[in-house]
Amino acid sequence: MQFFRAASGGGGGVAGGWMANAVRHFSRKRAEDVRRINPKVPKEEAVEISKGLLQIVNDHGPLTVSDTWNRVKDAGISGLNSKTHMKLLLKWMRGRRMLKLSCGHVGNSKKFFYSTKTEEDSGVPTVPVLTTVKKSGSLSPKKGAKKIKQ
Known part of the structure; x- marks a missing residue:
């Protein structure tokens, strides 16, 4: 003890x-192994559904899960049973490196976005560029500096 x-x-x-x-x-x-996700449908059907989901994400940019579900309902992709099934297929697509999952901070909460491009591919810098104006103390030369005669 x-x-x-x-x-x-x-x-x-x-x-x-x-x-x-x-x-x-x-x-x-x-960490969860997303390569071993079972899409709950035959592979051929999962590939067809993923093509539709990929097209939606390509057309409408980075989307949250709920935004993606609203677009899927409007597009009428057949084969998706529910929002949970769509989330499972999105995770399956991530494991096959078709989609990227990124996190955006909104206030005190996080939002997760599915996209097909990384930030480096889209040209958006990953680190924000800060522009600050440096204030100068005095215009007189520093101590110990020699004056140059012209």
Whole structure:
């Protein structure tokens, strides 16, 4: 018991660092393997449905799941049973690298968008360019600088 008290509290040394790393590592969720998603329909039908979904995402840009569902209902893609089935097929398409899933922060919440292009492909910079005006302190030369005679 003495080891755990020292490791979890302060001053555990090397053992405390190891214990903290082990707890952090094992508390994380494992990433989902999207390559093994079952589309719940035969592969030929899944390919036809994915062509329709891909066309919708290409035409209307980055879309959320609910926006995609509204467009699918308007387009009348046959073979989709429900919104849940569409989400499953979108995940299947992600596993086959047909779609990209990106996250956009809106206020305090996150929005996830499906798109066919990455930010590098579309020409949008990934890091926003900040333009700041640097204020100059004084116009006199710094201490120790020599004046140049002309």
